[in-house]
Amino acid sequence: MTDPDAMVPILDVLCPMHLVIDASGHIRHAGPTLQKLRPESPLAGQRFLELFELRRPRNVRSMADLLASSRVKLHMRFRDGIQTALKGVLMPLSTECREAPAGAVVNLSFGISILDAVRDYDLLAGDFPATDLTIEMLYLVEAKSAAMAASRKLNRQLQSAKVAAEEQAFTDTLTGLKNRRAMDHVLDRLIAGGRPFALMHVDLDFFKAVNDTLGHAAGDHVLQQVAQIMVEQTRSGDTIARVGGDEFVLLFDGLVDARRLESVATRIIGELERPIPFGDQLAQISASAGTVLSLDYPRPEAAQMLADADLALYASKHKGRAQHSFFSPEMRDPAPAENPSLGQAADMGGEGAAAG
């Protein structure tokens, strides 16, 4: 059993990546698969440590060092050419029976570098022994990659569907403006961000009359025109949301200057009052608006700001149509004597602003 030459045909089949090393550290024989990695130069005759860099254990410089590293996992790689990493284990050849030179058998495998190696060296199933699991592993990697690719494709489809659905979920489909959910979201962000901003609540007047007399198609057309006017009269970073049938909330990030806000509101209302053609008819609406500033609060809260903007809107309606008001705390006190006139004066469209 210790005659290396007798073992060679057996080892070539059982461990086609083995090396037989002689006492001086030279390779005496290389298994066929290992030899296939260096087709140009016969491995036999080369010095093991000159051919391979032993990365672990470190400091192996002689045959004696090598023999001392038997049974442990060796990490090595070719010094020249493609520096394929190899794993190995070494067993010394015993010298007890005869005076044959001592040496060692090293069996090697690719370890993690197997995928590169198969490609770099055109390895075939026959290059691995029948009992080796390499082919099974390659199969597994291949099958896993195919399954993963399928799942990845599905992932991407689902993701874009999700993005589209979310986009839809945040958009008012009739006007293309943001919807109530989106507005809530942006408002929470603005509050969390701590930057000053203004919230304007706009409510259309006479819109119900348009719907009733000219029909819903006219109503839809008017809402689309309203949306366009609001977009034109605001900055691109402002948020405009349709939060109810004829109610809108505008969020002005970083804008708390009362004069500028007043002028935006006046411009919007002015534009909205221009008759909107629909077929051969003209639709005539107006609007009222109320605004709150985040600076009005020590700690702004979404619900409170919306409620207060509503009060400011209510005050505008109370002043007559086409008005804009800023919120002030006294609006929270009820004004009982003047309430009864509100229904007539402020909301001829028939929808109570305060109820929105």
Add this chain to the structure above:
Amino acid sequence: MHGLVNRTIQQFVSDTYGAERWSEVALAADLTFAEFEAMLVYEEALTRRVLEAVCTVLDKPRAEVLEDIGTYLVSHPNAEAVRRLLRFGGEDFVEFLHSLDDLPDRARLAVSDLELPQLELREHAADRFSLTVNARIDGFGQVMIGMLRSLADDYGALALLEHRGGQRGFEVVDITLIEAGFAQGRSFDLGATADRAAEATSASGALVAPGHGN
């Protein structure tokens, strides 16, 4: 950065501090979604933002958060699959250290677009090592410290770990092995699955389960 990395940060926050804290992080980081998907790839800037937000929300220095994430990956029952995959690296802590060089390749074998930092272990003496971590995002060295510290426990080894800093993109972690067989460590059964192993862990209610074999 890969969804797996981002999702780890998310899971770390919600498993350790609760889902509400994660929601705070998502808000602070200006995420447009509630959760990361493990198998999608996200922009790197997003990962940086989320990490920053985690530090702000938890009010902890970045290094500490990163180290805690490393610890989480090895010791939390919900990350049992990661611990198991790491334990495949070697039978003892030193062999595991030596397997780190292969870790990014092994990970890529499983998830082809997962790019882990390049790791290179240097052995200065039988008990002294240094690990060079080369990543596009700074701080992976700290994550490795958390992981290695927990894995040393896992193997029952006693090791000292020290972040030696480093230049841009390169970080060096010094590892000193005090005692390889300091404690029993946690059991690792090649044939078990992460699910069953996690069950066993939570059933026993202890992180240290009796070892076997050795």
